[in-house]
Amino acid sequence: MVDLKLKIEFGGGLELLFSNRRTHFVDIPSTKQQGDREGEPVDMDFLIHWLRSNSLKERPELFVENETLRPGILVLVNDIDWELEGEGDYRLKDGDEIVFISTLHGG
């Protein structure tokens, strides 16, 4: 099974939850490993849970709420608003660049 190499970037204060580092390079499995969706290609929903389990260091409730990304966090997939890419259903490709930006911090 081949891993996907992704570049993840956090901004708007979210980096504080991820070792205070803005840029992370991660390798994630290309297909889901367990549950009734085993064998399906991985998508953004999978990535969000994967990041919570593998990269997030503190205050998970500021990243994931009710099993989905917390409202108020913007996501870009290869510099495109993920709302144009199917949001959680977007199927990840090797080399994708994903940006998460929190809008919840003060102005």
Add this chain to the structure above:
Amino acid sequence: MAPKSCSLCQNAKPILRRPKTGQQICKHCFFTVFETEVHNTITEAKLFKPGDRVAIGASGGKDSTVLAYVMKTLNERYKYGLSLFLLSIDEGITGYRDDSLQTVKRNQQQYDMPLKILSYEELYGWTMDRVVSTVGKKSNCTFCGVFRRQALDRGAASLGVDHIVTGHNADDIAETVLMNIMRGDIARLGRCTAICTQGEDTIRRSKPFKYAYEKEIVMYAYFRKLDYFSTECIYSPDAYRGHARGFLKDLEATRPSAIIDIIHSGEAFEVKDEVRATQKTQQTCKRCGYMSSNNLCKACSLLEGLERGMAATAISDKGRRKLDGQAPTPENLRTIPYFHTPITVAIDVLPTPP
């Protein structure tokens, strides 16, 4: 998944879905519509006239950084004829404001605008760090909010400006509408959606981003690669606002127009004359000359509470009466320097000669 072309220019690849309209637009059209809408907000409300001196309330955060960039861009593009300044307030919060002020100092260079920083320490003799060590983390936001409002006006007066613009966006205003409804604060509900407040204040204050969604402001900063600072205040945010914010974000996720709808609802409320009559009239503070609805303005009252070691009592009107009842105000009390109404405003109120 993404549609082939931008719904405005029908040509380039879309990069963003507008929360207000659902349109899918390209980067170039996004910059154009975002800037043009702010320009339209400014011109429809007739916020400025040529020659105005305008201070941008700058915290180094996303909203005020984008505001400074857009104000500079529009001033040049549409020849507003404004002199622009950056005005920052240093609350004295170690590890928070000191870092964000570094961002403002970079913005000063990047945007080539004069910068004025006024500190709580200089104006009130108290940093927020010291206030928190005295009053704790419960009511500290009250002190900070009251102090900041007056500090901005005083900073603006020292720059000789006519007008302060702040980065309050549509989400902030919708949040405030909700909070005022939930608290039954009729006076604030009546004025919180006003794009420009004047009369209750010595210097005009306005919100050019009144109709700009937070999502678009953040996306604008991202695509323009603007340099901003984002860390939560270390003294934990206003919890009540936090709930209103969470609720609003949930509503927005279900229906993106919710934010603009709530602002429109707020604008539609009309405060009846008989209700308005029960509200206090504005006067000037007997001690520092700043506008106030009591003999003492809120900042003087809070400062006196801090100085006399009775900070908690100074927060409410009831506590204030208690404070007055305890002992007369000591002679050597630290006070805020007297506020002189800027000359531009003073001319306006001169009576017409007979």
